[in-house]
Amino acid sequence: xxxxxxxxxxxxxxxxxxxxxxxxxxxxxxxxxxxxxxxxxxxxxxxxxxxxxxxxxxxxxxxxxxxxxxxxxxxxxxxxxxxxxxxxxxx
Numbered sequence: 416x417x418x419x420x421x422x423x424x425x426x427x428x429x430x431x432x433x434x435x436x437x438x439x440x441x442x443x444x445x446x447x448x449x450x451x452x453x454x455x456x457x458x459x460x461x462x463x464x465x466x467x468x469x470x471x472x473x474x475x476x477x478x479x480x481x482x483x484x485x486x487x488x489x490x491x492x493x494x495x496x497x498x499x500x501x502x503x504x505x506x
Contacts, residue, residue: 427483436477442467453494 430445431437437445443463446454456462470482478486 423484423487427480436475436479437483438477439464439467442478450490453490 426445426449427437430441430449432441443460446463446466447457451457466486467478470478470486472482472485473479
């Protein structure tokens, strides 16, 4: 578990290249390189832009760490549901 958390953090840090946020180009690169195997539409620039806009809670045009964690939580939840066959809304 510790290694997984370190990976999540370090992926953001490396992708942000020392900055506090992911700009559009860095976000797109992260999605395509790191999440292509567990997400759909990772080759669609418009889908990635829409995803970024949906995560950008403070509307600064960038994805901060907390916003990135929302994405990780969503992906993890979706993966869990697909593996267990459960639906969280049915609970």
